[in-house]
Amino acid sequence: MSRFFIISLLKIVLSRRYLLSILVFFGIFSFSPALKAQALLPYTPELNQDFFDNYGSQLLQDAVQLTRFQEYELAVSRAKLAVQLSPNRYEPWFILGTLEIQSNNLEQGVKALQEAKKLAPQQADVLFSLGNSYFQVGDYEASVKELQAGLKINTEVPQSYFDLGNAYFKLTKYSEAIASYQQAVKLEAEFWPAINNIGLIKYEQGKIDQAIESWRKALKIDSKQAEPTLAIAVGLYAQGKQEEAVKLGQTALKMDNSYGSIEFLKENLWGEKLLNDTRKFFTNKDIEPLVKKETSSN
Missing domain, CATH: 1.25.40.10 (Tetratricopeptide repeat domain)
Known part of the structure; x- marks a missing residue:
């Protein structure tokens, strides 16, 4: 289990109000049509780095807001522009890296976060x-x-x-x-994922009873979680307690059918011993219809 809390992490960095809006930015750069006689040049304001930092901060704020709507491509584009405007601040690199990781652009995300680390x-x-x-x-x-x-x-x-x-x-x-x-x-x-993962380790160590105990503790915190429910079912099935195991397994897979995929379980740190017992469990005639087609042969 390696997920959680992306938006709150981004919000930590954005700790100050922003002084200039996008409209102001484009207002400054919008000049009158060129004069027929170039006796007078249009006034060009002198912009310092503070201006770009402020505008970059607004872009970062926009990027974080876009993540709320899962508009990651738009959020990344704003973060990239913020990096160009303020390359010596760690916040744009940090948010860009985090968004790239969220968008599964892992290599780009790592590089951006490494830049953030250099600066902070x-x-x-x-x-x-x-x-x-x-x-x-x-x-x-x-x-x-x-x-x-x-x-x-x-x-x-x-x-x-x-x-x-x-x-x-x-x-x-x-x-x-x-x-x-x-x-x-x-x-x-009440951080049940940590308790759940202690159970995953106990199972790999051959301590099935202790693993099941950990998963039951996780369910006491949140009874609607499919992962510990399925894990208990697999453990009980391995111990020969088939009736109880099948009922729990059906409940778990109806809660969240994603857990009917061996690949998904691997991503969530299920070890080989638990996966092997899960494969056996998935062949049960009452469980097999609920298992994802792409994993039913495993």
Whole structure:
């Protein structure tokens, strides 16, 4: 599970009001038609970097607003223009990088975030976003490094401890992963994804009862979550408790059929032991009709 909170992250950076609107910008640059006799040149105002910074800030604000409507292409174009206007400020690079990652332009996103880090190496939000982007491109060691650096600056971000746990998970450093997830829960008691992922690790360690216990804890926080519901079903099925398992599995897949895809489960950090048992579970005659067609043969 490696998602969440993109808009709130962007809003953190935009902490001040913006002085100039787009209309003002175009008003300044709109001159009268050329005079027939060029005895007098039209007045050209002297614009300093503060002007461009202010206009760039307005573009960033527009970009963040566009993400609310999932207009990522338009948001990215505004962020790119903001970078051109204010290349020495970290905020445009940070927002551009975050939007590129959100748009699945991973390489461009990482490069933009690296630029943001050069300009603001002590900005925890930049480090957190860069760490998350490294995770998405599969560089888990770099992800751990950036997330740890960010958490040294700001220790109160449960989402970043969760991301750190995910990176450790991919590196099969299970003890470190569990400790990171536990810290996320310590900061936010109802952070069920961290509890859920502790269950994923326990299952890979062969501790099925402890895994099921973690998933039940996650469901106590939010009973409508398909992932822990399906995970419990798979665990119970592996233990031979087929009737209860099938009922839970049907409930989970009716909640969210995305979890009927083995590829989707891989993306959500389900390990090989759990996936192998899931494949067996998906062949059950009462579960198979609910499984996504592209994964029913796995």
